[in-house]
Amino acid sequence: MTLIPTISTFSPVTSAPITPDPQAIDAPDGSADLKISHPAIRDFPSGERPRERLQSYGAGHLSNSELLAILLRTGLEGENVLVMASRLLAEFGGLSGLSRITFDEMCDFRGISSAKACQILAGIELGRRVASLTPExxxxxxxxxxxxxxxxxxxxxxxxxxxxxxxxxxxxxxxxxxxxxxxxxxxxxxxxxxxxxxxxxxxxxxxxxxxxxxxxxxxxxxxxxxxxxxxxxxxxxxxxxxxxxxxxxxxxxxxxxxxxxxxx
Structure with missing residues (x-):
């Protein structure tokens, strides 16, 4: 008797059928983008949290993302505040771009409330005023x-x-x-x-x-x-x-x- 090979619909690694991630989000084009969950800042080792790093080493030793994260205070569900800060900087082209956006543009960014927008813009303005101080x-x-x-x-x-x-x-x-x-x-x-x-x-x-x-x-x-x-x-x-x-x-x-x- 001749054996006819068949094509399996199962994963070659496991015997279970491949199923979509239940956390996947349907994209507009019908594809699915996986939702990535980031650990909360409170779960970081104390030496890696922005506030603790500022207290231990001074503000000058923190990255732009870390400083911005301190102003933002909290992130979103599944996206910690450091990731949000990095996303914000990338979206607007770093500190230079961030310093030029308006309040309404800031509020249109996902995860930025009016309170967060006020905190960021106030921090930027303080930095601008310090930089403009004359020697006198x-x-x-x-x-x-x-x-x-x-x-x-x-x-x-x-x-x-x-x-x-x-x-x-x-x-x-x-x-x-x-x-x-x-x-x-x-x-x-x-x-x-x-x-x-x-x-x-x-x-x-x-x-x-x-x-x-x-x-x-x-x-x-x-x-x-x-x-x-x-x-x-x-x-x-x-x-x-x-x-x-x-x-x-x-x-x-x-x-x-x-x-x-x-x-x-």
Whole structure:
């Protein structure tokens, strides 16, 4: 007897018939596009979430998508806020294109409510105004008191140690402020390359460092002196002066340069 081969309608890998994905969405042309579900931001490791990354490394270390995701706050079902932010940037041609669209155009984008549109456009406008500041508009640091005024109101009430620094122009005008570390600030954590990278990028000839003591007592510790000495020496190699290191306590502060602690 001759066997006649037959063509199977089953998958060559399994014995089950191939069926469409129940999550598929019919496209206008009759084809089906698979719906891709992205993990929620809350399911990311803490070190990969935009807000936590900003707190740990400063806003300057975040991508455009991460910064935009923080403004958007939430995504859509099956599409986390980072994916939405990337889609928004791609749709309008990056930050440059995003800065030119209107409120109505923003609201027409899938997933963008009027509240989200307001948040994004407000953030863009703030950035535009900062960029348009003239040198005369910038804060100028002429003394430890000026430096303390810039940070004391916020940092004296923090319940954890934060290390920040300001990049300064040759005229002691503040070019920017970076939040470098939070938690326990010690010499082992401080990497001079991270501190000075922003100064190099901004072509800043000077920086001023500040951190707080949650205990309320601004007396510098031996660890604070060691940190200061390390950064001062690293700055000399890069020709970037560390003009001061301020320790802020409850209503009080100590200028380590005035006390000659870590400064030779």
């Amino acid at each position: 508009d910038r804060v100028t640091i002429t003394s430890p008191s000026d430096f303390a005024t810039l940070f004391r109101a916020e940092m004296s009430s923090l319940d954890r140690e934060h290390l920040r620094f300001a990049t300064l122009s040759t005229r002691n005008q503040v070019l920017g402020i970076e939040d470098l570390y939070s938690g326990s600030v010690n010499a082992a954590l401080i990497r001079p390359a991270e501190v000075f990278a922003t100064a190099v990028r901004r072509n800043a000839p000077q920086i001023a460092i500040v951190h707080n003591h949650p205990s309320g007592d601004p007396t510098p510790s031996n660890e604070d002196v060691a940190i200061t000495k390390t950064l001062v020496e690293a700055g000399k190699l890069l020709d970037i002066e560390v003009v001061d290191h301020l320790v802020i306590g409850q209503g009080k502060y100590v200028s380590m340069r005035e006390k000659k602690l870590g400064f030779s």
